Amino acid sequence: MFTFTIRRLILTVPTLLFISLVIFLIVKLSPSDPTGNLPLTIPSEVREQIREALGVNKPLLVQYLLWLKQFFWLEPLIYLENLTGWDLGTEGKVRLISYQTRSPVMDLIMQRMPQTLTVVGTAYLVGILIALPIGIISAYKQYSVFDQAGTFISMIGFSVPPFFSGVLVIVLFSVIIPSDSFFWLPSIYDTTHEVVDWESFKYQFRQMIMPVMVLALQITAQISRFTRASMLDNLNQDYVRTARAKGMSESVTVMKHVLRNSMIPVVTVIALGIPSIFGGAIITEQVFKVNGLGQLLIIAIQGGDVPTVQTLTFIFAILIVLFNLIADILYGLLDPRIRYD
Amino acid sequence: MKLKIALMGAVAASAIAPMAFADAHEGERGRDGNVSIIYWQAPSILNPFLSGGTKDIEAASMIIEPLARYNQDGALVPWLVDEVPTVENGGVSEDLTSITWKITPGIVWADGTPFTSADVKFTADYCMNPDGGCAQVTKFENVTNVEAVDDLTVKVTFGGPTPFPYGPFVGGESPIIQAAQFANCMGAAASSCSTENFNPVGTGPFKVVEFKPNDVITMEANELYRQEGKPAFASVTFKGGGDATAAGRAVMETGEFDYAWNLQLAPDVIANMEAGGKGTPVAGFGPLVERIMLNQTNPSPDLGPEERSVIRPHPFLGDEAVYKALSMAIDRPLLVEIGYGQAGKVTCNWIPAPAAVNSDTFDCSTQDIAGANAMLEAAGWVDSNGNGTRDKDGVELNMLYQTSTNAVRQDFQALIKQWWSEIGVGVELRNIDASVFFGGDAASPDTFQKFYADVEMYANTFNGTDPQSYLANGLCKNAPMPSTQWQGENISRFCDEAYDALHKELTNTANADERARIARELNDIMVSKGGMIPLVHRGRLSAHANSLGGVVLNVWDSELWNVADWYRTGN
Numbered sequence: 001m002f003t004f005t006i007r008r009l010i011l012t013v014p015t016l017l018f019i020s021l022v023i024f025l026i027v028k029l030s031p032s033d034p035t036g037n038l039p040l041t042i043p044s045e046v047r048e049q050i051r052e053a054l055g056v057n058k059p060l061l062v063q064y065l066l067w068l069k070q071f072f073w074l075e076p077l078i079y080l081e082n083l084t085g086w087d088l089g090t091e092g093k094v095r096l097i098s099y100q101t102r103s104p105v106m107d108l109i110m111q112r113m114p115q116t117l118t119v120v121g122t123a124y125l126v127g128i129l130i131a132l133p134i135g136i137i138s139a140y141k142q143y144s145v146f147d148q149a150g151t152f153i154s155m156i157g158f159s160v161p162p163f164f165s166g167v168l169v170i171v172l173f174s175v176i177i178p179s180d181s182f183f184w185l186p187s188i189y190d191t192t193h194e195v196v197d198w199e200s201f202k203y204q205f206r207q208m209i210m211p212v213m214v215l216a217l218q219i220t221a222q223i224s225r226f227t228r229a230s231m232l233d234n235l236n237q238d239y240v241r242t243a244r245a246k247g248m249s250e251s252v253t254v255m256k257h258v259l260r261n262s263m264i265p266v267v268t269v270i271a272l273g274i275p276s277i278f279g280g281a282i283i284t285e286q287v288f289k290v291n292g293l294g295q296l297l298i299i300a301i302q303g304g305d306v307p308t309v310q311t312l313t314f315i316f317a318i319l320i321v322l323f324n325l326i327a328d329i330l331y332g333l334l335d336p337r338i339r340y341d
Numbered sequence: 342m343k344l345k346i347a348l349m350g351a352v353a354a355s356a357i358a359p360m361a362f363a364d365a366h367e368g369e370r371g372r373d374g375n376v377s378i379i380y381w382q383a384p385s386i387l388n389p390f391l392s393g394g395t396k397d398i399e400a401a402s403m404i405i406e407p408l409a410r411y412n413q414d415g416a417l418v419p420w421l422v423d424e425v426p427t428v429e430n431g432g433v434s435e436d437l438t439s440i441t442w443k444i445t446p447g448i449v450w451a452d453g454t455p456f457t458s459a460d461v462k463f464t465a466d467y468c469m470n471p472d473g474g475c476a477q478v479t480k481f482e483n484v485t486n487v488e489a490v491d492d493l494t495v496k497v498t499f500g501g502p503t504p505f506p507y508g509p510f511v512g513g514e515s516p517i518i519q520a521a522q523f524a525n526c527m528g529a530a531a532s533s534c535s536t537e538n539f540n541p542v543g544t545g546p547f548k549v550v551e552f553k554p555n556d557v558i559t560m561e562a563n564e565l566y567r568q569e570g571k572p573a574f575a576s577v578t579f580k581g582g583g584d585a586t587a588a589g590r591a592v593m594e595t596g597e598f599d600y601a602w603n604l605q606l607a608p609d610v611i612a613n614m615e616a617g618g619k620g621t622p623v624a625g626f627g628p629l630v631e632r633i634m635l636n637q638t639n640p641s642p643d644l645g646p647e648e649r650s651v652i653r654p655h656p657f658l659g660d661e662a663v664y665k666a667l668s669m670a671i672d673r674p675l676l677v678e679i680g681y682g683q684a685g686k687v688t689c690n691w692i693p694a695p696a697a698v699n700s701d702t703f704d705c706s707t708q709d710i711a712g713a714n715a716m717l718e719a720a721g722w723v724d725s726n727g728n729g730t731r732d733k734d735g736v737e738l739n740m741l742y743q744t745s746t747n748a749v750r751q752d753f754q755a756l757i758k759q760w761w762s763e764i765g766v767g768v769e770l771r772n773i774d775a776s777v778f779f780g781g782d783a784a785s786p787d788t789f790q791k792f793y794a795d796v797e798m799y800a801n802t803f804n805g806t807d808p809q810s811y812l813a814n815g816l817c818k819n820a821p822m823p824s825t826q827w828q829g830e831n832i833s834r835f836c837d838e839a840y841d842a843l844h845k846e847l848t849n850t851a852n853a854d855e856r857a858r859i860a861r862e863l864n865d866i867m868v869s870k871g872g873m874i875p876l877v878h879r880g881r882l883s884a885h886a887n888s889l890g891g892v893v894l895n896v897w898d899s900e901l902w903n904v905a906d907w908y909r910t911g912n
Contacts, residue, residue, distance in 0.1 A: 036780035038393035038476065040801045041811075044790075044828030046393075046478050047781060053474025053532070094533065100385040100392075101554040103535030111553060170587075174595045175617065187587070187595050188379070188580065191557055289583045291383070291556040299383065299555050299582075302776060 001332060001339070008328070012321050019317045024064050024310055032304035034099040054099050056306075067310060070096040075106050099305040108296060109312065113278075115191055116285070116292030120277045123212040127219025128270060134220070135227025135266075139235060140254060150224060157221025166214045166287035173210060185210050189290045211288040215281050219273070226269050230262040237261075264334045271327040275319035371562045371575030373909035376889065378901070379598040381588040383555040383581025388538040389514055390468050391531060393476035398513050399602070400558060400579055402899035404451075405516040405543035408442050408461070408495075409507070411897035413625065415695040415806040417507060421448055421456065421517070421544060425507075428851070437502035437851055442510065444493040450519055451548045451563045458489035463520035465497075465509060472528035479810070480508045480515040504851040505807040512805055513899035517544070546572040546905035556581060566905065573891075573908035586610065592884045593620035599886040602900060607749070608682025611882065620887055624684045626880040627896035628694045628811075629802035631680075633742075633757075633874040635664055637834040638820075640741070640793050650792050651822050653836065656736050658795060662720030663738070664871035666713035667796075670760040673705060677877055679756070680749040688878035692864045695806050697853075700861040703868060705875075713764045724765055731765035739767040740795035743787075745775040750798060753876070783826040790821040792832060800879055806897055809847055809856075812863050815872060816841055835872035 034054055035047040051057055058066075075096060077088045095104040138147040174187035186207045195201050234240065235258055243253045282294035289295075293312065300308035332338050384400035386392045409425050412418045417425045426432020426440050433440045448456040465487040468475040486498040487509070497509055509515055519542045526534035539552040544567070547560040558579035562572050580598070588601040589610070594617035604611065604622065611622055635658045640650045657663050677685040686693075689703035722731040722738060731738045742758065744750045751772055758768040771794065773787045778799075786793050803811035813819060817836035821829035840863060847859045867873060883900060885892045891907040894900060 032776065033780040033782050035393075036776050036782075039395060040779070040799075041804050042393045042476060043479060043830060044781065044825075046476060048828070049471070049478065050393075050474040050476055053472065053529070097532050098554075101535070102386055102388075102391055102532045102538055103554060107535075108554060112556075170590070174597075175590065179596055186597060188583070188591055188597055190578075190580075191553065192551065192559055192578070286583060287587070289580065289587070291553075291582050295582055296555060299385075303385075304776070304780070 001329070004332075005325070005329060008325050012325070015321060016314075016318060019321075020068070020310075020314050021064065023313050023317070024067065025060075027306050027309050027313075028060060028063070032301075032306070034304040034306070037303050056099075067096070067307065070094075071311060071314070075104075079106070096307055096311060098300070098308045100300065100303045100308070105308050105311045108308065109293065109315070112291070112293045112296050115189075115290055116278065116294065119189070119208060119211050119285075119290050119292065120215060120281050120294075122208065123215035123281075124219055124273070124277050126212055127216040128223055130216065131220040131223035132227055132266075135224040136231055136254070136259065138224070139228045139231030142232065147228075150228070153217075154221040154225050157217045160217075162214050162218065162281065162284045163287060165217065166210070166284055169210050169214060170287070187288070189288050191291050211281075211284055211290055214287075215284050222273075223266065223269065227262065227266050230265050231258060234258045234262045264331065267334060268327045268331055271323055271330055275316060275323050278319055279316050367570050368573070370564070370566070370570055370572065373573040373575070375576045375578060376574040376600070376907060376909075377578040377580065377598045378600045378602070379580045379583075379588045379591055380602045381581070381583050381585050384558060384579070385554050386538050387541050387549065387552060387558070388518070389516060390473070390475045390477050390518070391538060393514075395603075396581065399899045399901050401516065401541065402513040402545070403547045403560065403577065403579075403901050403904050404545045404549060405518060405541050406545045407512055407516045408444070408510040410512050410899075410902055411806060411895065412902075413893050413895045413897070415897040417511065417806075419445075421445060433506055437499075437504055437506070439496055439498045440506040441490070441494060441496045444495070445567075446493055448544055448567055449565050450542050450544055451565055452519075452542050453565060454519075454521065455492075456517075456544055457492045458495045459492075460517055460520045461495045461510060462487045462489045463523070464515075464517045467518065467523060467527060467531075468515075470528040470531075473531045475531075477514045480511075482508060482810075484509055502849065502851075504848070504856065505809060507805070507807070512897075513902065514804060519543070547577055550576075568905060571905045573906075577904075589614045589622075589884055590617075592886055593617045593622070595619070596886060599889045600892065601884045604882050604884055605749075606882075607680075608678070608684075611682060611684075614884075618887075620884045622683070622882055622884045623892065623894045624880040624882045625894040625896040626686065626694055626878060627802055628692055628808070629800055629879045629881075630688060630691060630693060630875050631753075631798065631800040631877040631879055632691065633667075633796050633798045633876060634792070634833040635667075635871055635873060636792050636795050636797075637836065637872070638792075640795060642793070647823055650834070653834065655795070657733075657738060658871065660720060660722075661871065662716050662722065664874070666716045666764055667761065667766065668705060668874045669709045669713040669716070670764045671705075671757060671874070671876065672708035672760065673876060675708075676753055676756065679752055681877060681879060684880040684882040686878040686880070688875050689868065690864050690878075691867050691873060691875055692808050692811070692860060693875075693878040697857040698808055698860040698864070700864045702861075702865045708760070710760065710763050717764060722765070729762075729765070730767040737767065738765060739769070741769050741771060742796050742798070743771040743773060743778075743794040744798040745778040745789075746772045747775065753798065781828070783828075788827065789832060790827045790829065792821075792834075797832075798876070807856075808860050812844055812847065812860060815863065815867050816844060833872045835867060835870070837866060837870055840866045840870075 035050050074093055078090050081088050081090055098105045098108060134150045138150040141147055170187045173185040177184045189207050193204060195204050240258060243257050282298050285292050285294040297312045380396050382396040384396050386397050387401045389398040389401050406420055408421050409417050410420050419425050421444055422442050423445050426442060450456055465481060468478055469481050483500045483503060484497055485500045488496045490496050522537055522542050526537055540549045546563055546566050548563045550559040550561050552558050560577040562575050585604050585606050589604045589606060591598040592601040593614040596619035615622060636655050638650045638653050639655055673687040677687055687706050689705035690700050693699050717731055722733045724731050754770045758770055761768050777785055777787050778789050781788055789797055789799055814830040815835050819829045819831035820834040821827045843859060843863055850856050881896050883894060888910050890910040893903050895902050
């Protein structure tokens with residue numbers, strides 16, 4: 001197991017380098033222009049000067065190597081400096097600068113991280129908490145009214161996109177319900193809001209309800225179906241019959257034996273989904289103006305902001321590779337029959 | 342009895358007092374609490390010199406200010422100076438080569454230091470530095486020297502006679518930044534100054550508390566603002582992001598925000614939102630015109646890359662009968678009604694505003710399909726082979742009609758295709774993603790500059806009120822071509838000697854009436870010689886909450902130009 005982990009970890013280095021090159025080339029070679037969003041009143045010579053100042057016209061290889069150096073060497077050094085207070089000689093070095101804001105990309109990402117983690121992270125948790133009981137009960141009482149209702153809700157969760165469900169709940173809870181009502185919810189997320197006391201916590205809770213529930217609906221749909229399928233697989237196994245024959249109570253049979261075995265694939269699915277939390281929920285963030293990582297990415301794509309797009313997508317790639325590894329290891333830990341060595 | 346009258350008088354007086362107060366909108370600075378503004382495009386930076394984006398310029402206009410700016414009628418008003426220099430008051434030299442600004446004494450930056458001519462000079466140096474990539478460098482075009490004569494006097498010298506010397510330091514695109522703050526941010530260092538770019542020290546009514554790029558700006562009233570009792574609001578929440586629909590909804594339906602910028606939405610959507618009763622849309626008209634550009638060169642795909650959309654003439658668009666008929670077949674009032682509602686007007690002109698330069702030569706408000714058919718018939722364009730499109734000498738009237746992807750534009754395309762088919766012109770439609778279409782990538786075949794189509798539709802405008810440089814878009818030499826990496830503003834490749842000569846005359850004319858006359862004539866040449874078919878004069882539509890007073894929509898400058906005068910009304 002240990003050697004397997006080490007081998008996989010070493011293998012991630014060339015994988016990630018290759019991914020970074022592919023991302024870089026895709027972003028660079030696609031027809032995008034950092035000055036493309038500027039008003040037409042700005043003439044082309046000025047646009048050319050702006051591009052020159054941003055370094056867009058340098059050779060591709062130079063730009064790629066510079067990005068590698070900034071991302072893997074300079075930025076970690078700067079964060080180490082900030083953390084420890086040592087002087088590592090980063091003063092005056094050109095950091096990884098976003099074309100749009102002319103500020104360090106990593107600072108932008110750090111600034112956006114809390115919003116995304118609170119909203120999308122909470123939604124993921126809520127989604128799992130709702131999904132597991134639904135999945136378990138649906139499987140145990142297969143084809144019951146509850147199972148049918150669960151299937152129906154999952155189907156809605158799978159098929160209704162957030163740009164529809166999000167706007168629908170906004171119209172319901174922000175527009176139709178009068179704003180002085182208890183049930184009214186804000187349609188625009190206030191990213192400057194700080195939780196300091198009970199009142200501000202209540203406001204934070206209210207403004208999170210809609211984006212969290214819209215996201216949770218989708219997550220619930222996916223995970224509850226997985227749980228149900230996995231439970232059904234196990235419920236028909238011989239060991240369940242044996243357990244019942246031994247006179248174990250239903251709750252022990254289902255919750256201890258069946259559930260544990262069914263959790264193995266579900267945990268993997270949950271682990272594989274964690275990178276998507278960091279990726280933010282591009283559409284939901286846009287609908288509720290949460291302005292987290294997803295919104296940062298989409299604005300950067302629209303603005304032709306190559307360094308931001310490149311860095312963000314690469315961080316997602318790192319997370320995906322890492323969590324794939326974690327899922328593999330978890331699989332081995334949860335199921336003693338699986339051995340990688 | 343007397344007591345009773347006296348008491349009633351007192352009651353009446355106390356009832357009148359707050360009314361009088363409300364009408365005058367005066368009182369202490371910061372009395373009205375917080376005002377919230379939503380821009381569906383989020384500001385990325387608060388330094389307009391590093392970003393040409395309207396969202397960034399307008400957000401910054403609450404903090405940093407120019408010497409003079411345009412009011413809602415497009416007239417210049419002094420802002421940080423006592424009067425706008427002109428030839429009459431001696432501020433502009435007789436030979437039109439220099440302009441001298443006199444700063445109002447006593448203005449201070451938000452950090453308490455005095456605002457001087459050194460800051461103005463520094464701003465010019467900052468933007469004119471060739472390594473900085475200043476987005477507003479055209480404002481400083483032809484400027485040879487900026488001199489701080491004394492602490493409150495700045496003299497700008499131009500390389501030649503400049504009849505319109507109000508480029509530098511005028512309007513939201515050219516505000517003054519503080520020399521002390523930006524001293525280390527010149528040239529190539531401009532990009533590394535994120536603290537300065539996110540938190541400029543200004544003379545405006547507000548100052549930045551926190552700037553979250555592409556998200557939200559928190560501002561508070563500038564305690565040192567030069568006008569007593571202004572701004573009325575103590576703080577500003579400036580939220581960005583989302584889409585125009587959500588922004589309009591937040592002001593007019595849910596009432597969460599006080600002001601929403603630039604709501605490019607279908608007229609019925611706006612009407613529905615207005616029914617929400619919490620806000621009011623306001624429209625203003627600048628020179629923005631939705632038009633169809635007619636390619637004067639041959640866009641045939643059979644030609645090589647050096648010739649396609651480069652060599653003149655176009656197989657049939659140069660024929661007066663053809664382009665006149667194309668224009669006559671269009672029902673402009675219907676286009677306005679469908680696409681823009683109260684934010685649109687019918688126009689036959691390339692330059693429909695300011696009023697002085699709006700030509701009245703043409704009338705195009707009625708559709709005339711029969712007339713268009715007759716005109717084509719008379720010119721010899723007939724459907725000789727019975728395939729549904731007219732032809733002449735083996736040339737078929739078949740066109741490729743391209744535009745950017747946008748719901749209104751696709752509606753327009755469908756309608757116009759229908760009308761043109763009624764006069765025997767075959768049309769193939771194409772729409773291209775806006776970021777590619779306007780992206781200017783010389784390697785892409787789909788940019789509007791390359792114009793690999795017969796006709797294309799988009800909107801364009803100019804800043805300020807003087808159309809001279811905008812009219813230069815019709816000069817023969819400004820046509821995009823391979824040798825210039827397809828850069829150039831003359832998109833239709835219009836080329837007319839009389840036009841070029843008249844434009845030259847414009848650059849040497851100072852008198853305002855005379856300039857307006859020449860501008861109108863240039864407009865007439867462009868339209869009558871088939872450079873373009875103007876369709877809709879488009880306005881800017883924004884919305885404010887019913888409880889927000891003092892909003893004066895200004896399309897000639899930043900929309901937030903008079904944010905210092907905004908106040909909360911009683912309701």
